[in-house]
Amino acid sequence: HPPIQFPSQFLWGAATSAYQIEGAHDVDGRAPSIWDSFAKTPGRVVNGDNGDIACDSYRRVEEDVALLKQMGARAYRFSIAWPRVMPHGRGEVNPLGIAYYKRLVSLLRDAGIAPMATLYHWDLPQALHDEGGWMNRRTAQDFAAFAAVMFDALGESVPFWFTVNEPWCASFLSHAIGEHAPGEKDLNRAVTVAHHLLLGHGLAMTEFRKRKLGGQIGMAPNVDWREPYSQDPEDIAACERGLDWFNRWFIDPIYHGRYPAAMAARYAELGIRAPIEDGDMATISQHPDMLGINYYTGSFAKAPANPLPLRPGDSPQRQMDALRNLDTVNVPGFAKTHIDWPIFPEGFTKVLTWLRDEYGNPPVFITENGACDNTQVGHDGQVHDALRVEYMHRHVIALHRAIRSGCDIRGYMAWSLLDNFEWAYGYGKRFGLIHVDFGTQQRTPKDSFHWYSQLIANNGCAA
Numbered sequence: 399h400p401p402i403q404f405p406s407q408f409l410w411g412a413a414t415s416a417y418q419i420e421g422a423h424d425v426d427g428r429a430p431s432i433w434d435s436f437a438k439t440p441g442r443v444v445n446g447d448n449g450d451i452a453c454d455s456y457r458r459v460e461e462d463v464a465l466l467k468q469m470g471a472r473a474y475r476f477s478i479a480w481p482r483v484m485p486h487g488r489g490e491v492n493p494l495g496i497a498y499y500k501r502l503v504s505l506l507r508d509a510g511i512a513p514m515a516t517l518y519h520w521d522l523p524q525a526l527h528d529e530g531g532w533m534n535r536r537t538a539q540d541f542a543a544f545a546a547v548m549f550d551a552l553g554e555s556v557p558f559w560f561t562v563n564e565p566w567c568a569s570f571l572s573h574a575i576g577e578h579a580p581g582e583k584d585l586n587r588a589v590t591v592a593h594h595l596l597l598g599h600g601l602a603m604t605e606f607r608k609r610k611l612g613g614q615i616g617m618a619p620n621v622d623w624r625e626p627y628s629q630d631p632e633d634i635a636a637c638e639r640g641l642d643w644f645n646r647w648f649i650d651p652i653y654h655g656r657y658p659a660a661m662a663a664r665y666a667e668l669g670i671r672a673p674i675e676d677g678d679m680a681t682i683s684q685h686p687d688m689l690g691i692n693y694y695t696g697s698f699a700k701a702p703a704n705p706l707p708l709r710p711g712d713s714p715q716r717q718m719d720a721l722r723n724l725d726t727v728n729v730p731g732f733a734k735t736h737i738d739w740p741i742f743p744e745g746f747t748k749v750l751t752w753l754r755d756e757y758g759n760p761p762v763f764i765t766e767n768g769a770c771d772n773t774q775v776g777h778d779g780q781v782h783d784a785l786r787v788e789y790m791h792r793h794v795i796a797l798h799r800a801i802r803s804g805c806d807i808r809g810y811m812a813w814s815l816l817d818n819f820e821w822a823y824g825y826g827k828r829f830g831l832i833h834v835d836f837g838t839q840q841r842t843p844k845d846s847f848h849w850y851s852q853l854i855a856n857n858g859c860a861a
């Protein structure tokens with residue numbers, strides 16, 4: 399038995415998302431999403447890349463499931479493209495869209511791989527965005543209706559469901575920072591979008607509970623770790639503001655039924671409030687079965703020498719900087735991945751024990767963890783992605799430390815099974831365990847694929 403030994407039923411797998419891998423953007427009735435529109439807006443995505451073809455996984459589902467089986471995956475986290483299933487976002491259901499996901503789930507179950515479905519991984523039907531999108535409270539109800547369609551179609555065969563992936567990216571990165579679809583820069587709108595995403599999560603939970611399905615359901619927020627640069631109370635307070643702004647804003651409503659009070663008060667100084675209506679927080683905070691955690695990196699926070707004032711008339715960027723009111727310190731000594739994120743495995747252990755203490759040790763699945771390593775296929779036909787192997791090895795050890803510290807962690811989905819469309823970075827940032835040649839669609843398992851396969855077989859690894 400290897401020194402790092404995981405619990406016997408630990409669920410090892412890999413993750414992808416529909417817009418990032420499927421391609422077939424206009425095949426079999428799929429209608430455009432906001433990411434189809436955004437990616438085709440000049441200047442939004444590096445090289446003008448888009449998801450029209452991506453990894454062509456819509457047509458290669460057998461091949462991809464075979465690769466998962468070869469790897470020894472016990473679970474596979476994928477997302478369901480809302481615009482494939484309901485092209486107009488509400489009403490008419492596209493039978494070919496339903497058939498595709500039924501086939502994927504059937505292939506997975508035949509291969510002994512547990513399907514783990516994400517309902518919203520950012521591909522809002524453009525038709526709904528044309529009616530206000532997530533700014534429109536009705537979209538939360540439309541999302542619950544879409545979820546209900548999927549629960550009726552796949553509820554008996556999919557054991558794990560996540561409602562919304564990384565709501566921080568789907569609200570603040572996309573409506574205040576403007577880097578993701580729909581590319582807006584308005585903080586007030588971002589707070590409203592965030593609330594409607596949480597409401598959509600809650601309304602989908604209601605649909606799931608109504609059906610008394612045997613599976614489990616939760617949300618998959620981003621979490622980064624933030625460490626105080628020193629034990630100076632000002633640095634600790636700055637760190638708490640950073641954790642409020644990125645982590646607690648979405649997890650407190652679900653587990654505590656309210657937004658983090660200190661950060662809500664700071665938004666109120668800007669005249670910004672979430673559009674909470676009676677009953678919303680009760681809907682949002684229905685008990686989830688599990689918490690999905692996407693972890694990549696961490697950083698160090700210190701109090702700025704000159705605090706930024708909260709001024710209603712300032713730009714969204716200055717307002718966000720003022721809300722966090724912290725300086726991120728570039729502490730030397732941290733190697734970086736090929737997307738320049740610090741490699742911080744200790745932060746993984748710390749954020750998981752932080753979640754244990756903040757939210758009553760909820761059952762957690764790591765729904766994403768991985769490294770950007772752009773290593774290409776070598777002359778020997780292999781991909782020697784040593785950086786990714788080291789990143790994964792160190793994060794698996796950090797994960798094991800969190801489990802030994804009493805965290806109730808049930809599984810780990812490596813991001814990602816395949817190199818794919820990394821949003822605004824396009825195809826130049828590779829996160830896959832499998833290399834994809836986007837010209838030929840040739841898949842090449844990397845050294846990390848073989849390392850991970852061995853880890854799964856041993857249910858553990860060397861220290």
Ligand SMILES: CCOCCOc1ccc(-c2cn(C[C@@H]3NC[C@@H](O)[C@H]3O)nn2)cc1
Binds near residue numbers: 418575620694766
């Ligand atoms: C504070 C200001 O910051 C500006 C940039 O801020 C971020 C934060 C987070 C991300 C980010 C990207 N990913 C990987 C994806 N997760 C979902 C899956 O689709 C992967 O492709 N996770 N987090 C990007 C940018």
